[in-house]
Amino acid sequence: MDEFKQDFLKWQEQIKEQIKKRPERKEEFQTSSSIPIERTYFPDKIDNAYIDSLGFPGEYPYTRGIRGTMYRGKYWTMRQYAGFGSAQETNERFRYLLDQGQTGLSVAFDLPTQIGYDSDDPMALGEVGKVGVAIDSLEDMEILFDQISLNQVSTSMTINAPAAVLLAMYIAVAEKQGVAKEDIRGTIQNDILKEYIARGTYIYPPKPSMRLITDIFAYCSDHVPSFNTISISGYHIREAGSTAVQELAFTMSNAVAYVEAALAAGLDIDSFAPRLAFFFNGHNEFFEEIAKFRAARRMWANIMKERFDAKNPKSWQLRFHTQVAGSTLTAQQPENNVVRVALQALAAVLGGTQSLHTNAKDEALSLPTEDSARIALRTQQIIAHETGVSDTVDPLGGSYYIETLTDQLEEEALKYMNQIDEMGGAVSAVEKQYMQREIHRAAYDAQKRLENKDDIVVGVNKFQVGEEQQPDLLKVDEAFVESQIERLQQIREHRDNEKVDYILTQLKTAAKGTDNLMYLIIEAVKQYATVGEICHALRDVYGEY
Structure with a gap:
């Protein structure tokens, strides 16, 4: 004592x-x-x-939080994931949300952008602007952040296979605004392993994909020190049907693989580890989710200190964003989703998240309307300002149930991690389809429990109502696609195509060697080379997975 x-x-x-x-x-x-x-x-x-x-909040092993003051000093960053249609439409939604008190941006890109196709590519037909904003060139990125100062806002981008290209565009927009690279803040998801496991927006095979990721680590370590170079994502693993234990284990195993790849590329652990970030799911089981976040912090601290011998305490700290569980939203009685989201968000705050997105009630049916997006943001603001839960650090720490759950989640997750290590690590486990099979099995079991009514989802398998009235939904006007393609063609006509071709040829040559590709990608986007052109140049060298 x-x-x-x-x-x-x-x-x-x-x-x-x-x-x-x-x-x-x-x-x-x-x-x-x-x-x-x-x-x-x-x-x-x-x-x-x-x-x-447990220790003290803000001290190793960080079970009770990564800062000693936590939300007493600063609330979590309130982000709302947004993006649809054109860059202009999405810019208007961004500025609306910022006016409503949002404190960080989170960009949703459309499917063609996420898998490296331009809006006029035949592969993009029918998908342009549907599940996010269409970004083809630097011009779109300039419009997207028009009247938004990039030295005043933190931006998260859900982009993986083409992450280097979109980061390059963000850097170029900041430069045009007169903002130094050192002053921009944000996160690129850049987590390709979970794409093979759970989400599917990969382009290249695992090894060249890992090379692109470590190139980003190295470039940002030298030039963009305040930007999070990866958001290692358990979110999509959980959305695909995993359990909380699997979400923890597979996310941590993927993180270990990224660290090992960076070390193999010659990077110093403490030069890149402080900018690694995580992205977790805020699911329905309230206490298990709180315990999961606490266990994740302790696991990461031990991994970095004991396994990788990192010396900088910032390398030991797990910083994470939470998005509440999209897979739990129901099309039936969508108003019930407001309650689900509030409880999931509360669990994330009690678990010590650094950043939070709350889903809108209508997202099982469409992209959110302005009104439903505002209600989702207000949910976070009510938790922050009206409940008192942010006035003390780790308020549930010491609960017999929470501490027992924290220990058990960690113990079970470590068993999975040991199995993955025995297979040769996460990349090998992905190639053997091990994690995919485990998730599929868990998803199947969950579906059977739902069908047997062992698990109740209110409004779906119990407490249904008769005929439901369809709420007002957001509809993306597809007329913009024609103008998007027309603008893209004009860009190709008016840029210096000889210079673009020269840089893309250099990029292909560099991709066959070991030079850091970020420098050439930045040069390419500044010359208005498109997302598709840059990704196709790399496809020519690496092939597709």
């Missing part, structure tokens, strides 16, 4: 330093009954096991 008191006093001094850098929201925190709220709470009796597994 004496040792704990000394450590506690040391921790309090560190908190004072943190508060100097980032002042807390209030001078005093108290309940509506004027009862003071402590920064965090500890048990009456402390032993070594407690310190080893």
